[in-house]
Amino acid sequence: MSRTIRPVVDNEAQHRFETSIDGEAIAAAYYRIDDNARVVLIHTEVPSEYGGQGFATALATGVFDLIRQAGRKVVLSCSFMADFYRKHPEYADIVDG
Template identity: 65%
Template sequence: MDAEVTDNKSQRRFELPLPDGEIAAAYYRVDDEGRLVLIHTEVPYEFGGQGIATRLATGTFDLVRRSGGKVVLRCPFMGNFFRKHPEYADIVAG
């Protein structure tokens, strides 16, 4: 699986394509300051335990960094990911 994470702005989610047309997704909303509030991460059950959510989180954080944006972590998975990867501190807002 060499797929890349993309930002599906119309659906307000970062997507990682998976086999058979499935996707893993990190949902967000945009707050009044233009920050992306990460609210929920979803990986189809059959892909659990394969590191898909970590690949999704890494791709999401990398895209936000490249765009010059900031994220607010309201999703428990993304919060745990950040605690293990403090190198993303430059894009994480309060």
């Protein structure tokens, strides 16, 4: 069965970047804004039934792209996002701390 992921959006009210999978399940990367206006990624969640299918990577790519488009910096306190960055050093221009 082919699954689809919607574009990643910033849900500022809930302090998370999110996307829906098949229009139902939510995959999210939670954040806070620090005193230097940097986006601090603190936790990433993808429903377990969607694990291992590339949805977390698609979410991370969307998150990093949105942060870059906004002209902001990111701090990686989430182990998944830190691991994603190690595999994608092309985002070095926005990673701080």
